[in-house]
Amino acid sequence: MNSSLPTTLYRAAGVRELDRIAIQDFGIPGIELMERASAAAFEALRSRWPEARRIVVIAGAGNNAGDGFILARLARQAGLALRLHCISDPAKLQGDARLAYEGMAAEGILSEEFNASSLAESDVLVDALLGTGLSRSVEGEWAAVIQMMNESRVPILALDIPSGLHSDSGRVLGVAVRATATISFIGLKQGLYTGLGREYAGDILFAGLDVPAAVYERVDANAHRLEFDAASNNLPPRPRTAHKGNYGHVLVVGGDLGYPGAAALAAEAAARVGAGLVSVATRPAHVPVVSMLRPEVMARGIESAAELIPLLKKATVVLAGPGLGQNSWGRELLAAVLDFSGLLVLDADALNLLAAMGAEAQDNWVLTPHPGEAGRLLGSDSAAVQADRFAAAHELVARYGGVCVLKGSGTVVLKEHELPQVCSDGNPGMASGGMGDVLGGAIAGLMAQGLSPWQAACSGVAMHARTGDLAAASGERGLLARDLIPHLRALAGR
Numbered sequence: 001m002n003s004s005l006p007t008t009l010y011r012a013a014g015v016r017e018l019d020r021i022a023i024q025d026f027g028i029p030g031i032e033l034m035e036r037a038s039a040a041a042f043e044a045l046r047s048r049w050p051e052a053r054r055i056v057v058i059a060g061a062g063n064n065a066g067d068g069f070i071l072a073r074l075a076r077q078a079g080l081a082l083r084l085h086c087i088s089d090p091a092k093l094q095g096d097a098r099l100a101y102e103g104m105a106a107e108g109i110l111s112e113e114f115n116a117s118s119l120a121e122s123d124v125l126v127d128a129l130l131g132t133g134l135s136r137s138v139e140g141e142w143a144a145v146i147q148m149m150n151e152s153r154v155p156i157l158a159l160d161i162p163s164g165l166h167s168d169s170g171r172v173l174g175v176a177v178r179a180t181a182t183i184s185f186i187g188l189k190q191g192l193y194t195g196l197g198r199e200y201a202g203d204i205l206f207a208g209l210d211v212p213a214a215v216y217e218r219v220d221a222n223a224h225r226l227e228f229d230a231a232s233n234n235l236p237p238r239p240r241t242a243h244k245g246n247y248g249h250v251l252v253v254g255g256d257l258g259y260p261g262a263a264a265l266a267a268e269a270a271a272r273v274g275a276g277l278v279s280v281a282t283r284p285a286h287v288p289v290v291s292m293l294r295p296e297v298m299a300r301g302i303e304s305a306a307e308l309i310p311l312l313k314k315a316t317v318v319l320a321g322p323g324l325g326q327n328s329w330g331r332e333l334l335a336a337v338l339d340f341s342g343l344l345v346l347d348a349d350a351l352n353l354l355a356a357m358g359a360e361a362q363d364n365w366v367l368t369p370h371p372g373e374a375g376r377l378l379g380s381d382s383a384a385v386q387a388d389r390f391a392a393a394h395e396l397v398a399r400y401g402g403v404c405v406l407k408g409s410g411t412v413v414l415k416e417h418e419l420p421q422v423c424s425d426g427n428p429g430m431a432s433g434g435m436g437d438v439l440g441g442a443i444a445g446l447m448a449q450g451l452s453p454w455q456a457a458c459s460g461v462a463m464h465a466r467t468g469d470l471a472a473a474s475g476e477r478g479l480l481a482r483d484l485i486p487h488l489r490a491l492a493g494r
Helices: 012-025 030-048 063-077 095-105 116-120 140-151 197-201 228-234 260-272 284-293 305-314 328-338 349-357 371-378 382-387 389-400 435-448 453-474 481-492
Strands: 008-010 054-059 081-086 124-128 156-159 181-185 203-207 223-226 249-253 277-282 298-301 317-320 343-346 365-367 403-406 412-415 421-423
Touching: 008 012, 012 030, 030 063, 030 095, 030 124, 030 156, 030 181, 030 203, 054 063, 063 081, 063 095, 063 124, 063 156, 116 140, 223 228, 223 453, 228 453, 249 260, 249 305, 249 328, 249 435, 260 277, 260 284, 260 435, 260 481, 277 284, 277 305, 284 298, 305 328, 317 328, 317 435, 328 349, 343 349, 343 435, 349 371, 365 389, 365 453, 371 382, 371 389, 382 389, 389 403, 389 412, 403 453, 412 453, 421 453, 435 453, 435 481, 453 481
Parallel strands: 054 081, 054 124, 124 156, 156 181, 181 203, 223 421, 249 277, 249 317, 277 298, 317 343, 343 365, 365 403
Antiparallel strands: 008 223, 403 412, 412 421
């Protein structure tokens, strides 16, 4: 088994096509691929739970069940205590799944009547219920079985994808297995990495099943997994003659009354990733606060768009939104920002105002909505966005242009004519106030140094997520946005 993870991600249809080409055009029998998948899964099980002696395989009706049947045979041959529960009538099995069942039955392994007590008495459960082709809600006996698996509190290894999880979108189809680990075969499914996919998949492993590289050349990927090491190589080394004018000027517009911290965090993040100059346009009462928090940042008190315009003329990149508010002050300033001809990053209340004001598509901006803000921009809600984050990102780009950074678990970065980039780093500790301000500042600071909006968005998202993981080394709970700043500087300076 190859547990290293590729960066290419596929929809279910793409993986089926890879499978078809391997079988029909490259002469690898389907049952052979199934044997390889099961052997890789069994190896993963033994490696992760070396003390496990009691294995329960819960199988469905298709090829996913076939993988489970062969794994059951391997477990019995290895001397493990094995119990099998077929939720579908084995007599209805066809094709390779039937061959796998017959090979297992030849070892004397037969399905037992399902009962919850057998789950609780096991060391590991193997989820071989439903595969990647599932598109409708899981109901009836199938839903009840999945619920009992989840309630058993026994570690679960999911084969290919947790049963009940939509492989393309990462949404749960009624109910889904909460796997401890998932081993994905041939191609990684994009739904494992965004929406609820990361919650339900657990640790993700990969087995390519020795499919020839030429097979992959014939099927286009649907998305890419955003890796920090690749995305962070956009900034060139600085020459010894460098000066601050070489690295741009970021202007942060925000910090309405009561919210100076958001603008200050964004400004510090922009400076820490290497912007040459950083200014903040905020309420006059907040100037001393921003200057005290970060004296290197030039804080300017403004009350009107007329006062903002001279600052806009000096900026390379404008980040609008952190703490901006949605009252008349914020609306007036945003209207002035939208007339700015340079590069823009819009976040937080700038996005809420944009949704209310309406705007034509622009190529010069990066929009960084969380699901709620994305829903408002699309005239829907966060639930609709989360149901298919890839579709929502595509709709945002189609409607507003530029680059979309759809934040959340498995942040999706997208622009026209580019494949979606899905961030696989980050952690739940980052679910705290100010994290988005740091991200917006990092993206703006990278743009100020000459990165394109697309490059800056990809690099900023990857860097932000990695700093969150580094900062969470001492614990996720209680993680603050400012905890990311020292790591942000270290990573940007590599």
